[in-house]
Amino acid sequence: MTETKFDALIVGAGFAGLYMLHKLRGMGMSARVLETGSGVGGTWYWNRYPGARCDIGSLEYSYQFSAELQQEWHWSERYAPQPEILDYANHVADRFDLRRDIQFNTRVLSATFNDATNDWTLETSTGDRLTATHCIMATGCLSSANTPDFDGMDSFNGTTYHTGKWPHEGVDFSGLRVGIIGTGSSAIQSIPIIAEQATHLTVFQRTANYAVPAHNGPMDPDIERAIKADYAGFRARNAANRTGTSTVVNMQSALTVSEDDRDQIYEERWEVGGLQFRGAFSDLIFDLDANETAADFVRAKIRASVKDPATAELLSPTNTFGCKRLCVDTDYYATYNRDNVSLVDVSETPVDAITPEGVTVGGERYALDAIVLATGFDAMTGALAKIDIRGAGGTPLTDKWAAGPRTYLGLATAGFPNLFTITGPGSPSVLSNMIPSIEHHVEWIADCVGYMRDNNHATIDPTLESEDAWVEHVNEIANTTLYPTCNSWYLGANVPGKPRVFMPYIGVPPYVEKCAKVANNGYEGFSFS
C-alpha cells in the first residue's frame, strides 16, 4: 500500500462504497475505500441482531447495474434476512474483485480540503494520510448508533448490547432476564425471537409504533421467474413510484370510499403484507382524517391480537400513521400474549437510571441480566459528524450544519468542493429503496467526475443560492405532508439536541428528473474551477 494519492477516496464499504469503487475503476480512475469494519456490507455488517431483515422485498433490494448479477443471484426468502444480504455484499465484493482497493479496520478521523492544491487529505485511525481529488462519503444513513446517556449506564453488572453494533458471534439469551429499550423496527424484529429464548423479556416503550405483518416466507419461484423474465421492466415500474419501490399507491382518497370498501382495501393490503399497506390510499400521508382511518384499522388489529386489553391499549400508537417509519413484523403483537413478556410504559416516566441490577423507571426496579438498546441511530448526518470534515478555508462541516444539514440535491454542500455524499440529507434516501437510490447517486457522481476530467475542471462546488433553494424546496415538499407532525428520526427528533429539520426528499421520480436536468444543463447550480 504505497500509493497515497488517488482520484477518489471513498469512505465506507457498504452498498454505496462498493458500487462507487466499481464504477470509478471502470472509468480508469484510481480509488481507495476506507472502512471501519473488518468486512463489507455497511449497515448489514453491523446490524446482526436476532430477526434483522430488510423490509423491502429481496428482488428489489439489490443492485441492478449488472444484469448477470441480478439474474444469477437467488434470494431464498421474500424479505432477505441480514446474513443473506451480507453474503450478497461479500459475493459482489468478490465477483467484481473489489477487496484489493478496500482498506478494512480503518476509521476515517478527518477529511480536510486543501485550498492550495484543490484536493482532500484524509487521516485515519491506522495513522494513514491519504490524498485524493474527490472525497466521496458512502457512510450510510443509519450507521451511527444512538445510545442514550442513561445515568449509571456503565454500572450494570450484566451485558448491554446495541442492536446496531451486535456481536458477530451472536448472543444466546437462554436463561436470562432481558430488558429491551425501544420499540422501533429493530426492536419489533428482535422482540419475538428474544422472547423465545429469554426467561423473561421486559420491553421499555417510549412511543408505540405501527407495525404491519411481513407475511415473509420462502421465495415464490413463479414470482422470481416472472420478475427475472423482465427485470428491467420491474425496476422501471418501481422507479416510477413515489418511493421508488414496488408499493403501488391506490389513487383513491380514504375519505371518498364507503367504510366497507375502505376496510376491504386495508384488509387486502394487510394480507399482502409489508409496506404495501402504506399505499392503501393516496392521501394517507397528506390528510389527517384519511390518516386516522389507517391508524384505526391498525389499532383494531392490535386489539384483536393482544389478549390483555391494557397491554393492547399501550401498544396502540397515537401518533400519525406512517409519520415514523412503518415497521414490518413477524408475530410482534402476539408476542405480548406470552407469559414471559411484559411491557413498561416509559413515555411519561422515563428510564431513571441503569443500576448494577437492571433498569429503574419511576423508582420501580426491573432486575435484568442483559439490556438491549434498540434505540436507533443518529440518522443521515451522524456518521458524517463523527468525521472532522473541513471544507474551503478550514470551515468545519459541523459548523456549517449546526442548524441542520444543508445540501444541494443531497449530493454536495457549498464550501466543500469535490465532496460528495451518497444518499445524503436532501435526497430521497431513507424514503426510497436504498439500493436503487445508491446506484442513482453513484452513477450521477461518476458522470460528474467524468465531466470534470473531460473539461479540465479542478473543483466543483454547489452555489449557495442553489443550495438555499434546494433546502427550501425539500422543506416545502415535506410541509405538504404529515411527516413533520411526529418526533421521528427523519427530523432528527430522536437525538437530544439535534436540530429539528426534515432530512429526506419526498418523491423519487421528480428527484431523479431534477438531477438529470442539472447534469444535462452543464451541472447548473454548481460552479467549477
Ligand code: NA7
Ligand atoms: P428507531 O426506529 O429510531 O427506534 C428507536 C427506538 O428507541 C424508538 O422506539 C425510540 O423511542 C426508542 N428510544 C430512543 N431513545 C430512547 C430513550 N432515551 N428512552 C426510551 N426509548 C428510547 O431505530 P431502529 O433501529 O428500530 O430502526 C431504525 C431504522 O432501521 C428503521 O426505521 C428502518 O428503516 C430500519 P421514540 O420513538 O423516539 O420515542
